[in-house]
Amino acid sequence: MRAKPKTVLIADDDMDYLYQMKTKVEKLGFEVITADNQTEAELLINSFKPDLAIFDLMMENEDSGFILSYKIKRKYPDVPVIIATAVTAETGLSFDIHSEESKKWIKADLYLDKGIRSDQLQREIFKLLKV
Amino acid sequence: MEIIKLLIVDDEPGIRSGITRVLRDFSVSYPFMDEPCGFEITEACTGEEAIDSVNNNLPDIVLLDNKLPGIQGIEVLEYINRNHLDIVVVMITSYASLEIAVKATKNGAFDFIPKPFTPQELRSSMETITKQVYFRRITKKLNTAGKQIRFQFLSVLSHELKAPLNAIEGYLKMLQEKQFGDNVVDYNHIVDRSLERIKGMRSLIMDLLDLTKIESGTSTRNIVELNLINIAQTSIDTMKPFAIQRDVDLYLNSHNALLFKCDANEIEIIFNNLISNAIKYNKEGGRVDCFIKEKDDCYIISISDSGIGMTEEEMEKLFNDFVRIKNIKTKNISGSGLGLSIVKKIVDSYNGDVTVTSIPDKGSTFTITLPKN
Numbered sequence: 001m002r003a004k005p006k007t008v009l010i011a012d013d014d015m016d017y018l019y020q021m022k023t024k025v026e027k028l029g030f031e032v033i034t035a036d037n038q039t040e041a042e043l044l045i046n047s048f049k050p051d052l053a054i055f056d057l058m059m060e061n062e063d064s065g066f067i068l069s070y071k072i073k074r075k076y077p078d079v080p081v082i083i084a085t086a087v088t089a090e091t092g093l094s095f096d097i098h099s100e101e102s103k104k105w106i107k108a109d110l111y112l113d114k115g116i117r118s119d120q121l122q123r124e125i126f127k128l129l130k131v
Numbered sequence: 132m133e134i135i136k137l138l139i140v141d142d143e144p145g146i147r148s149g150i151t152r153v154l155r156d157f158s159v160s161y162p163f164m165d166e167p168c169g170f171e172i173t174e175a176c177t178g179e180e181a182i183d184s185v186n187n188n189l190p191d192i193v194l195l196d197n198k199l200p201g202i203q204g205i206e207v208l209e210y211i212n213r214n215h216l217d218i219v220v221v222m223i224t225s226y227a228s229l230e231i232a233v234k235a236t237k238n239g240a241f242d243f244i245p246k247p248f249t250p251q252e253l254r255s256s257m258e259t260i261t262k263q264v265y266f267r268r269i270t271k272k273l274n275t276a277g278k279q280i281r282f283q284f285l286s287v288l289s290h291e292l293k294a295p296l297n298a299i300e301g302y303l304k305m306l307q308e309k310q311f312g313d314n315v316v317d318y319n320h321i322v323d324r325s326l327e328r329i330k331g332m333r334s335l336i337m338d339l340l341d342l343t344k345i346e347s348g349t350s351t352r353n354i355v356e357l358n359l360i361n362i363a364q365t366s367i368d369t370m371k372p373f374a375i376q377r378d379v380d381l382y383l384n385s386h387n388a389l390l391f392k393c394d395a396n397e398i399e400i401i402f403n404n405l406i407s408n409a410i411k412y413n414k415e416g417g418r419v420d421c422f423i424k425e426k427d428d429c430y431i432i433s434i435s436d437s438g439i440g441m442t443e444e445e446m447e448k449l450f451n452d453f454v455r456i457k458n459i460k461t462k463n464i465s466g467s468g469l470g471l472s473i474v475k476k477i478v479d480s481y482n483g484d485v486t487v488t489s490i491p492d493k494g495s496t497f498t499i500t501l502p503k504n
Contacts, residue, residue: 014297016298019324
């Protein structure tokens with residue numbers, strides 16, 4: 001009997017990006033649940049535990065992705081979180097997750113550039129889920 | 132009270148305490164100042180002490196005696212200018228020879244106060260100098276604020292321009308990787324979405340061009356007397372196909388000619404943006420009503436829709452750059468987030484006013500008041 005597929009929660013307010021990411025992740029054999037804003041993602045987090053989460057950084061708030069990863073880590077500390085962003089290239093803002101100080105409050109496990117290729121995405125997700 | 136920091140440099144204690152006494156409770160006020168300017172006074176008795184004081188607590192004004200025991204006043208002035216310190220320096224000296232005057236002016240002294248001076252002479256000099264300091268402060272503030280706004284605008288703009296490019300790029304990659312197999316029909320959705328994003332990007336660029344034209348000033352402005360009703364009618368004709376597509380009816384409810392001195396393009400942008408919003412955020416079978424009236428010395432344009440409306444909170448942010456109201460009802464409506472900010476900028480340039488009233492699920496009314504002159 002095949003095991004139940006793992007579930008990935010994806011939140012992004014750009015419907016096209018959401019669709020593209022959903023398609024890519026589904027192709028890797030996961031079940032995908034989507035939210036197109038921070039509020040909806042928060043509701044979903046409260047109602048079920050995904051195996052992995054991918055959040056866009058800027059949604060209703062410019063740090064929506066951070067807020068979501070903080071909340072999900074508080075509820076389910078073992079769920080890996082990826083923040084998908086192009087924010088550095090776009091705005092000149094830079095959030096360095098490698099410094100000790102930012103690690104303290106930015107709870108994401110990984111940052112991914114939004115233009116990531118499917119095979120790289122697969123490698124990163126499998127690494128985080130230890131498959 | 133706005134505080135101006137004043138440093139008095141003189142080796143004669145009598146002069147220092149005299150100036151302090153005169154200026155301690157003195158304040159300068161002009162009609163253009165929000166509040167009067169008062170002085171926070173520090174004293175120094177040598178040039179060396181003056182330089183220390185300048186370095187530790189940067190004053191706005193230095194009243195500087197030239198004849199000092201150690202280094203001379205003029206050397207303190209040179210020090211200030213060499214280090215590009217933002218200080219208005221005024222020389223006080225009884226030995227104001229022509230030579231020193233020329234040298235001091237070359238080194239950027241703002242003014243002279245010849246010794247001896249009466250309290251009244253000192254106060255009137257200080258008024259002029261304070262005005263200078265006040266203008267420098269305001270200019271600095273405006274520059275900083277302007278830079279910040281510009282930076283924010285460019286940040287958001289680059290985000291708004293890149294988002295559609297990223298989306299289209301993503302779709303093209305899916306096509307390239309043949310994500311859905313070899314059948315072209317299976318790619319209809321992603322082609323449609325790509326075209327939709329291109330359309331959105333084009334309208335953003337058009338809005339940006341409008342914005343640039345407005346912000347670059349009057350060079351292309353062509354002010355003539357025009358009938359507002361005709362401009363409204365042109366705009367309604369332009370928007371008609373869009374309205375039909377959305378099943379919304381457009382009504383122009385005023386007919387008497389109303390002549391207004393304006394630039395036709397600008398007023399048309401106002402109508403186009405407000406009417407297209409009224410269609411976009413409407414309901415199927417809804418209506419848009421446009422009224423133009425004359426009241427006292429103003430024209431009043433109002434555009435009402437029977438659409439989705441907004442909450443108080445949403446209304447507050449409405450006229451800023453790149454603001455788009457995001458909720459479940461607006462989810463599938465696209466826009467640049469610049470339309471209303473453009474309307475506001477144009478209306479401002481006519482010294483007019485734009486307001487909005489709205490009831491969620493009932494509709495919104497945008498009202499523009501344009502003074503006739």
